[in-house]
Amino acid sequence: MQTVPFSEEFERAIICGILTDPQLLPRVTTIVDVSDFYKERHREIWETVLNLPLDNLDSLAVEESLRDADTKAYFQQLVKDSDSLLPGLSNILFYAETIKDKSRLRKGIDLGREITAICSQEDADIDGALARLEGMFSAFIQTRVRDNSTETTKEAFQRFMDHLGERINDETGTKTGFRSIDLILHKLEGLIILAARPSVGKSALAVNIVRNVGETKPVVFFSLEQPKEQVFERMLAAESNVPHEDIKTGAFIANKEHVENIGLVSKHLIDLFETNIHVDDMPNVTTDYIASVSRQKHFELGELGLIVVDYLHIMQLDKGALVETLGTATKELRALGRELGCPVLLLAQLSRQPENQTSTEGKVRRRPELSDLRSSGEIEQTADVVMFLHRDSYYDPSGYSPPEDDIEIIIRKNRNGRIGITNLLWYPNYMKFLDRGYARIEGDDEPWQPE
Numbered sequence: 001m002q003t004v005p006f007s008e009e010f011e012r013a014i015i016c017g018i019l020t021d022p023q024l025l026p027r028v029t030t031i032v033d034v035s036d037f038y039k040e041r042h043r044e045i046w047e048t049v050l051n052l053p054l055d056n057l058d059s060l061a062v063e064e065s066l067r068d069a070d071t072k073a074y075f076q077q078l079v080k081d082s083d084s085l086l087p088g089l090s091n092i093l094f095y096a097e098t099i100k101d102k103s104r105l106r107k108g109i110d111l112g113r114e115i116t117a118i119c120s121q122e123d124a125d126i127d128g129a130l131a132r133l134e135g136m137f138s139a140f141i142q143t144r145v146r147d148n149s150t151e152t153t154k155e156a157f158q159r160f161m162d163h164l165g166e167r168i169n170d171e172t173g174t175k176t177g178f179r180s181i182d183l184i185l186h187k188l189e190g191l192i193i194l195a196a197r198p199s200v201g202k203s204a205l206a207v208n209i210v211r212n213v214g215e216t217k218p219v220v221f222f223s224l225e226q227p228k229e230q231v232f233e234r235m236l237a238a239e240s241n242v243p244h245e246d247i248k249t250g251a252f253i254a255n256k257e258h259v260e261n262i263g264l265v266s267k268h269l270i271d272l273f274e275t276n277i278h279v280d281d282m283p284n285v286t287t288d289y290i291a292s293v294s295r296q297k298h299f300e301l302g303e304l305g306l307i308v309v310d311y312l313h314i315m316q317l318d319k320g321a322l323v324e325t326l327g328t329a330t331k332e333l334r335a336l337g338r339e340l341g342c343p344v345l346l347l348a349q350l351s352r353q354p355e356n357q358t359s360t361e362g363k364v365r366r367r368p369e370l371s372d373l374r375s376s377g378e379i380e381q382t383a384d385v386v387m388f389l390h391r392d393s394y395y396d397p398s399g400y401s402p403p404e405d406d407i408e409i410i411i412r413k414n415r416n417g418r419i420g421i422t423n424l425l426w427y428p429n430y431m432k433f434l435d436r437g438y439a440r441i442e443g444d445d446e447p448w449q450p451e
Contacts (some may be wrong), residue, residue: 004038005109006038006106006285007098011042011320012078012101013085013095014032015078016085017089018049018057019059019079020082020089022054022055025054025057028092028096031096031097031099031100032099032103034046036100036103039100044066044068045062045066045071048062048065056345057281059079062075063076064104074104075263077364102351109431111137111140114221119194122269127286127288129196131286131289131292173187173188173189174213174306174343175316176182176188176213176336177208178208178212178424178433178435180409180423181409181424183422184411184420184422185385185411189335189343189384189385190334190338190383190385190415191334191337191384192345192346192383192389193346193347193348193380193383193385194206194345194346194347194348194387195347195348195349195350195386195389196349197349200389200391201391201426202310202347203226203311203347205424206310207221208431208432209345213271213277213306214277217305218275218278218301219277219278219304219307220279220280220306221279221280221283221310222282223310224281224282224310225310225311225314226310228281231281232279233248235245235269236265238433240264241430242258245429258361267297272394276305278297280293285315286315286316287315290309290336291336291383292371303342304341304342305339305342306344306345307336307342312330312347312348317329332377334384350368350374352387367411367421368388372384372388386412388409389408390407390408390410391407401428404426404431405425405428407423407424407433408422409421
């Protein structure tokens with residue numbers, strides 16, 4: 001017959017140990033909590049101990065504070081037997097860690113029962129049930145991580161100070177790979193909104209960022225709007241310097257140099273797709289689906305450098321007012337990033353409002369504002385960073401887009417830093433973004449030019 005994992009002897013011993021030396025309590029409480037005790041009477045006694053001032057903590061004070069008569073009688077006997085229950089104080093931290101370990105095992109058993117109950121429901125919604133199971137399992141794992149962290153605030157601050165001077169050379173954070181953006185943001189943190197009107201270039205910029213980050217960190221890219229083939233076309237064009245249209249139509253086959261370039265860079269891209277870049281093109285997905293895939297990749301790879309979702313307004317949302325459902329989805333994606341310890345880049349559309357703001361000459365001059373986010377509601381409030389794309393050529397009545405264009409990256413909100421406007425060069429024929437003055441080969445004096 002299976003028994004519930006717990007150690008009554010250790011639970012008694014740790015109570016007696018704290019009464020013998022109350023100064024051990026702060027250290028012990030970093031390991032065990034009230035819920036970690038299995039016996040109800042032990043939980044009641046421990047909660048009473050925690051509610052008493054440390055300077056006044058002794059057996060008489062605890063006994064006086066206990067309300068239940070049976071628990072009080074049990075405690076009196078516990079104090080009388082304390083010498084036999086506690087051989088010495090040297091092992092009290094071991095007792096605490098054992099109590100915690102037994103508590104974890106019981107929580108695992110409880111989780112198994114909940115999983116069985118959910119899976120045994122008749123006519124259960126499969127997607128909803130699986131999402132609940134993944135959320136419960138993820139919460140269980142996160143609890144274990146938090147339980148293993150016994151660092152005090154003082155120790156955390158000391159560690160912070162020890163590494164403060166190293167930040168100038170810190171390469172651990174996730175960067176976009178564009179110097180002009182990284183100089184303002186330093187690194188990607190929390191939830192980053194990247195918004196623009198259709199066809200301005202937000203998806204192309206997202207693909208460029210995915211490619212840059214994927215060189216050193218795992219990335220999960222949810223392409224709700226484009227199938228994988230179109231993502232591959234854009235990435236291959238930007239990487240090989242072969243025009244996107246030639247790749248799309250197959251016309252590159254007539255150019256020997258283009259064929260060689262594509263063959264060369266495709267090998268490197270295959271390596272990236274095998275190790276660091278995962279593209280998911282399932283359309284009309286929910287935040288539960290995004291969370292499920294992201295957790296799976298996090299468990300497989302050990303970490304994620306970035307999650308990218310393209311884009312918010314075509315996700316499958318819960319029923320209700322659009323503003324509220326978009327706000328809920330945004331909060332859930334931000335929470336997912338915090339859970340997995342990685343930033344989330346979320347693409348969004350702007351309303352038509354900027355197109356309606358013109359000067360007396362009929363030229364659009366107004367750059368996007370936070371209020372231009374479609375059904376913004378809580379989106380701008382939840383986001384840590386909000387970036388807009390803006391280029392004047394987008395509003396050219398003729399529809400002409402120059403082969404080398406200037407695009408503004410407008411950082412309207414930055415919770416952890418400064419805001420501002422910077423510029424990138426945009427090569428629409430190659431789906432490629434570059435910093436100004438970028439050298440194609442390290443040491444070259446001449447910036448890259450389209451072939």
